Amino acid sequence: MSFEKELEKGQFCIPECISCKKLIWPPSEFCNLCNRELTLNKSEFEGKIIEFSRQDENYFCIVEFNETVRLIAKMETCPKKNQxxxxxxxxxxxxxYYFHII
Ligand SMILES: [Zn+2]
Structure with a gap:
């Protein structure tokens, strides 16, 4: 999947339907609403911290993007809810997959 090719290169992107513009997460081949093809949206997305926990020296956060996409990301400094x-x-x-956030 091209999402993974981009991720391998260190580029974060979110699959988006070419027709209804819905962001599709988890990434798949086709839109789950209208079954059309997807393109990769490479905007510099801003996320919001929903929840986090600490493991050894690291913080692991659930981050939400555009109210649809949720992923787990590592943060080095102490996170705050809704940050x-x-x-x-x-x-x-x-x-x-791994994601680091600042
Ligand atoms: Zn669609």
């Missing part, structure tokens, strides 16, 4: 964040780094490591 606005951006993806600073992302990629695929040993078959798993």
């Amino acid at each position: 606005t964040v951006k993806i600073s780094k992302c990629g695929i490591s040993q078959g798993s």
Whole structure:
């Protein structure tokens, strides 16, 4: 999937329907509303911290983008609920997606 190709290069993007413009998450091949093809939206999305927990020296946050996309991201500083964040780094490591936020 091209979403993964972009992620491998460190580019975060969200699949978006070419027809109804809905953001599709988790990424898939076609729109789950109108079944049309998807394009990749590479905007610099701003997310909101929904929840977080601490594990060793790191914070892991549930971040929500555009009220549809939710993912788990790592943060080095102490997060606050509802804080606005951006993806600073992302990629695929040993078959798993990772996201870092600031
Ligand atoms: Zn659609």
